[in-house]
Amino acid sequence: MQKRDPIKVGILYSWTGVTSQIESSQRLGTLLAIEEINGAGGINGREIVPVMYDPQSSPPKYRELAERLVSIDGVKVIFGCYMSSTRKAVIPVVEKRNCLLFYATLYEGFEYSNNLIYTGAAPNQNSVQLAEFMTSTFGPRVYLVGSDYIYPYESNRIMTDLVMQHEGGEILGKSYVPLNAGEKDFARIVEDIRVKQPDFIFSTVVGNATKHFYRAYAEAGLDPGKLPIGSLTTCEVEVAQMGADIANGHYTSSPYFQSIDSAVNRACVEKFQRRFNGEAMPNACWEAAYFQVHLFADAMRQAETDDLDALMPRLLGAEFQAPQGLVRIEPSNHHTMLYPRIGRANLQGQFTIVRESQRPVVPDPYLVSHSLGDWTVALSTLEAE
Numbered sequence: 001m002q003k004r005d006p007i008k009v010g011i012l013y014s015w016t017g018v019t020s021q022i023e024s025s026q027r028l029g030t031l032l033a034i035e036e037i038n039g040a041g042g043i044n045g046r047e048i049v050p051v052m053y054d055p056q057s058s059p060p061k062y063r064e065l066a067e068r069l070v071s072i073d074g075v076k077v078i079f080g081c082y083m084s085s086t087r088k089a090v091i092p093v094v095e096k097r098n099c100l101l102f103y104a105t106l107y108e109g110f111e112y113s114n115n116l117i118y119t120g121a122a123p124n125q126n127s128v129q130l131a132e133f134m135t136s137t138f139g140p141r142v143y144l145v146g147s148d149y150i151y152p153y154e155s156n157r158i159m160t161d162l163v164m165q166h167e168g169g170e171i172l173g174k175s176y177v178p179l180n181a182g183e184k185d186f187a188r189i190v191e192d193i194r195v196k197q198p199d200f201i202f203s204t205v206v207g208n209a210t211k212h213f214y215r216a217y218a219e220a221g222l223d224p225g226k227l228p229i230g231s232l233t234t235c236e237v238e239v240a241q242m243g244a245d246i247a248n249g250h251y252t253s254s255p256y257f258q259s260i261d262s263a264v265n266r267a268c269v270e271k272f273q274r275r276f277n278g279e280a281m282p283n284a285c286w287e288a289a290y291f292q293v294h295l296f297a298d299a300m301r302q303a304e305t306d307d308l309d310a311l312m313p314r315l316l317g318a319e320f321q322a323p324q325g326l327v328r329i330e331p332s333n334h335h336t337m338l339y340p341r342i343g344r345a346n347l348q349g350q351f352t353i354v355r356e357s358q359r360p361v362v363p364d365p366y367l368v369s370h371s372l373g374d375w376t377v378a379l380s381t382l383e384a385e
Contacts, residue, residue, distance in 0.1 A: 006049040007042075007306060009034075009296075010069035012080030012090070013289075017057025018179045019207040022237045023082045025280035026104055026289035027052070030079050032272050033293035043300050051075055057082075057179075057207070059089040066093040066101075076100065076306045077296060079289065083206065084108060084150040091116065100308050102296065104288035106232055106254070108154030109365035115308065117295075117315060118335040119288040119327075121255050123158050124364040126232050129340040130202075130253035131162035133355060134230040139199030140169040145189055145213065148176040152204035155232060158367065159202050172196045181209040186216035193227075194220060203231040210234055211242035214250070224249030235283035239349050247345035255338035256284040256324040257351040265323035288336075291322035295329065325360065335363030 013027035014020045034048045042048060051073050055061040062081060069075040070093065078094065079102045081087040087103055094101045094115040101113075106121040134142075142163050146152025156174060163169040173196055175189045193201060205213045210233070217229065229250040236258050239247040258269060258281070268290070269282050280286065299314035300306055316331035328337040337360035343351025 004046055006047045008049050008051050008075050010075040010078035011050045011052040012055050012065055012078060014057045015054050019057045019082050022285055025237055025283055025286040028276050028280045029286040029290035030293055033290045037297045043297050059085045062086040063089040066090045070097045070099050098308050102292045104292055105285050108151050112333055116334055119292040121338055122335050122363040122365040123367055125338045125340050125361050126253040127158050130230050131159060133342050134200045135166045140166040141172055141199040143172050143193050143198040143201045144174040146176050146204035147179050147206045155204045172198045183212040183216050186213050190216045190220045201229045203229050204233050206233050210238040214242045214246050218246050236281040237283050239345055240281050244347050244349040248347050250345050252343050254284040254341055256287040257343045257353055258282045259350045264321055268323045287323050291320050294320050330363050333365055335365055337362055
């Protein structure tokens with residue numbers, strides 16, 4: 001007799017804490033996908049039931065709640081984590097219990113686990129493209145600013161390696177701020193930037209601190225037309241927090257922007273906005289959180305179980321028509337083939353896409369190759385809007 005019990009899945013995205021805004025978008029993207037799947041008959045007639053907790057942007061809390069999900073709630077699959085420090089807190093739990101974590105955030109690479117599927121961008125799907133674009137457009141003299149945790153340190157190391165490949169490449173400064181940094185924490189940094197006059201700023205500031213950095217930049221009178229911020233972590237959520245006028249003219253490298261002009265993306269964004277009525281802003285982490293649930297559901301339909309040993313062979317090589325394009329899990333490293341893009345923030349609070357790849361770029365989390373062979377040029381120029 002075929003099993004018809006509900007399928008419980010864990011959701012660990014914060015709705016309080018310093019990264020709650022971006023994590024809330026991931027949580028709602030996850031719930032949208034679950035509702036779509038359940039509305040279409042579930043997984044072989046079985047309903048997906050989310051078990052959600054608030055980890056409060058805290059790595060120890062993430063570990064504690066992941067343990068609760070698998071040992072008390074009986075969950076075998078978890079969708080969650082935003083910061084790398086929280087992912088690393090959960091990895092020992094899922095590995096010990098032989099469960100599965102889906103991770104929907106861009107990250108620093110140089111990691112592999114049999115118990116993880118990575119659906120956010122690896123460094124060769126965003127860092128390489130940002131380095132190439134910013135150095136060729138503005139110059140190779142860079143100032144690095146990041147939040148004080150794992151991802152910014154590793155991303156700055158990668159960006160340094162990439163920038164130094166260019167003639168004249170130079171790191172003029174490097175500063176880190178607390179995760180709960182306010183505008184005053186950036187005053188000294190912005191003054192140092194003004195004095196040293198780099199060609200661009202590379203930001204890996206995350207969470208609520210992002211708006212304070214960009215506001216300090218604007219109040220200092222710096223000009224994004226001449227000395228822009230290029231980021232991997234500033235998306236539509238942070239733009240909404242700081243204001244479109246503050247973000248205007250700065251750049252982000254990402255596989256997804258809400259402004260992608262495709263029928264699939266428009267339909268997904270419209271459905272999300274109808275369902276959640278402005279509760280969160282669609283962004284790259286939202287999109288990855290959304291499509292990874294569909295990848296899981298498609299694999300479980302084939303496996304007919306959420307046991308890892310049966311599920312993983314169906315996940316590896318799995319494809320889904322996501323809002324960014326057709327994505328695919330690369331079997332060799334559990335990361336996802338994605339479409340790199342460069343966006344410039346505009347006065348509508350969105351990103352004007354100035355470059356994008358026409359084909360998915362195979363994830364290379366260990367940066368074995370820095371090839372830009374899949375990177376195609378210019379949808380639009382850098383003229384003022």
